[in-house]
Amino acid sequence: MNITQSLKMAVKSIMSNKLRSFLTMLGIIIGVAAVIALVSVGQGAASNITTQMQGLGTNLLTVNISGRGVATSLSYEESLTYAAVPGVKEVSPVISGQVTAKNGTDNVTVQTEGITPEYETVRDYHVQAGRFILPIDIEYRQRIALIGTGTAQDLFGTSNPVGQSVLLNGQRFTIVGLLASKGSSLQSSNDDKILIPISTAERLLKSKGVRSIYIQAQSTDTMDSAMNLIKAKLLNKFGSEDAYTVFNQQDMLDTASSISNTLSIALGGIAGISLFVGGIGIMNIMLVSVNERTREIGIRKAIGAKRRDILTQFLIESVTLGALGGLIGVGIGFGASKLVGKFTSLSVSTSWNIVLLAFCFSLAIGVIFGIVPANKAAKLKPIDALRTD
Amino acid sequence: MSSPQPLIQISGLSHWYKMGDEELRVLKDVSLHIHHGEFVAIIGPSGSGKSTLMNMIGCLDVPNEGSYRLDGQEVRELSDNRLSAIRNEKLGFIFQQFNLLSKLTALENVELPLIYRGLPHKERRMLAEQSLERVGLSSRKLHRPSELSGGQQQRVAIARAIAGKPSILLADEPTGALDTNTGKEIIQLIRELNEQGHTIILITHDLTVASQADRIIHIQDGVIAIDGGARV
Numbered sequence: 237m238n239i240t241q242s243l244k245m246a247v248k249s250i251m252s253n254k255l256r257s258f259l260t261m262l263g264i265i266i267g268v269a270a271v272i273a274l275v276s277v278g279q280g281a282a283s284n285i286t287t288q289m290q291g292l293g294t295n296l297l298t299v300n301i302s303g304r305g306v307a308t309s310l311s312y313e314e315s316l317t318y319a320a321v322p323g324v325k326e327v328s329p330v331i332s333g334q335v336t337a338k339n340g341t342d343n344v345t346v347q348t349e350g351i352t353p354e355y356e357t358v359r360d361y362h363v364q365a366g367r368f369i370l371p372i373d374i375e376y377r378q379r380i381a382l383i384g385t386g387t388a389q390d391l392f393g394t395s396n397p398v399g400q401s402v403l404l405n406g407q408r409f410t411i412v413g414l415l416a417s418k419g420s421s422l423q424s425s426n427d428d429k430i431l432i433p434i435s436t437a438e439r440l441l442k443s444k445g446v447r448s449i450y451i452q453a454q455s456t457d458t459m460d461s462a463m464n465l466i467k468a469k470l471l472n473k474f475g476s477e478d479a480y481t482v483f484n485q486q487d488m489l490d491t492a493s494s495i496s497n498t499l500s501i502a503l504g505g506i507a508g509i510s511l512f513v514g515g516i517g518i519m520n521i522m523l524v525s526v527n528e529r530t531r532e533i534g535i536r537k538a539i540g541a542k543r544r545d546i547l548t549q550f551l552i553e554s555v556t557l558g559a560l561g562g563l564i565g566v567g568i569g570f571g572a573s574k575l576v577g578k579f580t581s582l583s584v585s586t587s588w589n590i591v592l593l594a595f596c597f598s599l600a601i602g603v604i605f606g607i608v609p610a611n612k613a614a615k616l617k618p619i620d621a622l623r624t625d
Numbered sequence: 626m627s628s629p630q631p632l633i634q635i636s637g638l639s640h641w642y643k644m645g646d647e648e649l650r651v652l653k654d655v656s657l658h659i660h661h662g663e664f665v666a667i668i669g670p671s672g673s674g675k676s677t678l679m680n681m682i683g684c685l686d687v688p689n690e691g692s693y694r695l696d697g698q699e700v701r702e703l704s705d706n707r708l709s710a711i712r713n714e715k716l717g718f719i720f721q722q723f724n725l726l727s728k729l730t731a732l733e734n735v736e737l738p739l740i741y742r743g744l745p746h747k748e749r750r751m752l753a754e755q756s757l758e759r760v761g762l763s764s765r766k767l768h769r770p771s772e773l774s775g776g777q778q779q780r781v782a783i784a785r786a787i788a789g790k791p792s793i794l795l796a797d798e799p800t801g802a803l804d805t806n807t808g809k810e811i812i813q814l815i816r817e818l819n820e821q822g823h824t825i826i827l828i829t830h831d832l833t834v835a836s837q838a839d840r841i842i843h844i845q846d847g848v849i850a851i852d853g854g855a856r857v
């Protein structure tokens with residue numbers, strides 16, 4: 237007997253009990269749909285994180301100074317000498333701290349950073365209204381500030397903050413610029429912040445030195461060598477590797493994408509388990525079906541069916557169940573990811589690889605979980621099978 | 626005309642079932658020859674071992690002891706696959722309970738053995754329609770068993786048994802589930818098939834049915850008590 241005949245028999249048998257077939261497939265349908273939807277969400281999150289990381293600026297090194305060791309701090313003037321390190325394009329030292337910002341009765345605690353004009357290009361922050369901090373502001377310790385859209389909303393509502401003044405820890409600052417919105421990163425909102433000249437910040441934050449330095453390399457190629465030179469310079473200065481940390485943006489990207497890959501795998505794994513459970517469902521129903529159809533098997537054997545014929549008949553039946561469930565699951569999973577992408581803030585990216593993988597997996601499940609029942613059917617002795625009713 | 630060698634050669638055949646520790650001997654040292662074209666009826670009381678013997682002849686089971694040669698081949702030595710092929714090519718079964726597949730139409734039921742034989746679709750259709758015609762059921766070929774009367778179902782079963790043109794037809798109480806008149810028609814049909822060349826082995830309780838046969842074998846308690854009219 238050939239495969240088309242077996243396929244016809246399998247389809248006939250599946251169609252003759254539609255509700256049961258559907259319920260049998262339900263596990264596979266849900267499993268495949270879940271794999272596709274969850275992995276799509278996971279991968280969407282991954283590509284989201286990557287874009288955000290890239291939004292921090294390109295070829296970026298971040299030095300954080302915790303101040304343990306021989307020397308405990310680095311003045312901002314000294315930090316500027318890192319710009320002379322070969323391979324470095326620009327350096328943006330930052331002094332940061334929490335400050336109470338007040339306008340009339342509105343008052344918020346906000347992350348405040350003392351910066352230099354290089355911050356604009358190195359960190360890729362720009363103003364949407366007003367002007368950025370200029371070298372002259374640093375030189376004269378001007379009490380001016382740039383404000384993020386989030387903080388501006390908190391303090392000034394919908395009115396334009398540029399030109400207004402704000403009290404930072406009781407000192408009056410004039411707002412000269414409104415930052416363009418950056419959205420939120422993993423840790424916090426990029427829009428809830430105030431930027432002031434670094435020289436002014438030294439006093440306002442009573443800080444002895446810079447907390448972080450953002451360093452932009454000339455190109456991706458010079459990243460590593462620049463990073464090593466900077467590390468050497470820092471070690472020379474602090475005398476201990478504990479006093480500072482240096483991040484490479486690429487490293488962070490790698491970390492982030494490995495986290496999100498882990499997320500995808502975990503989500504896929506959970507969904508995979510439900511696919512597996514679906515497979516057990518198929519096996520269960522196939523076993524029941526073999527029992528119910530013992531007499532049918534006996535009749536078929538009596539009129540000449542070979543073991544192989546019975547085996548393929550039941551195997552094709554379970555594979556067809558798996559494939560059909562897989563197809564419906566792919567449809568639902570695809571639709572679900574589209575809906576999630578449309579109606580929630582989650583970003584979703586469905587790759588054909590995962591669709592194909594999930595479908596093949598459901599086929600494989602049809603085979604693997606069909607073998608036991610099919611083998612059971614094939615091994616029945618015709619005389620015993622005919623005697624049951 | 627007929628080959629010198631009997632179609633069915635049974636000698637010293639014994640069979641028993643294990644019931645726990647005890648052995649229930651159902652066939653005891655049975656010897657029997659049946660030739661091409663014979664019409665044999667097997668009768669005997671309930672539980673005497675008629676069906677068991679029939680299952681042996683039909684290659685649905687193999688004897689515990691003794692020899693059974695079908696067309697000169699020792700059945701005990703054949704593989705499971707070969708037995709399936711032999712059932713498909715040489716044997717046709719007619720059961721008391723018809724044993725049609727309820728999800729298939731009459732025509733599909735008749736086609737089934739031909740599918741397992743691996744015949745192409747067209748040839749299958751043709752043979753199946755021919756044998757439905759031989760049992761006078763062409764007009765019902767698209768009906769399912771549940772839409773047919775008992776007699777009609779048994780006719781479909783007979784059509785299925787003869788579709789593959791087997792040399793032997795085995796009928797285990799084919800009239801057992803039918804009323805007297807319908808039963809008579811079925812026996813008449815079986816007679817005609819015998820006249821057309823099929824070797825028939827028929828099990829029955831009914832002496833009037835058995836009297837249609839050329840040869841009547843009485844089985845009692847697993848042994849052949851009387852073998853009337855055996856050709857030697």
Ligand SMILES: Nc1ncnc2c1ncn2[C@@H]1O[C@H](COP(=O)(O)OP(=O)(O)OP(=O)(O)O)[C@@H](O)[C@H]1O
Nearest residue numbers: 642643649651669670671672673674675676677678
């Ligand atoms: N699979 C089996 N296991 C155990 N005992 C069996 C089995 N099949 C048949 N028997 C026993 O073998 C004996 C003969 O059975 P068989 O079916 O051959 O009788 P029979 O002559 O066909 O009877 P009936 O006219 O009632 O059909 C019976 O006693 C039956 O109980």
Ligand SMILES: [Mg+2]
Nearest residue numbers: 675676677797
């Ligand atoms: Mg019987």
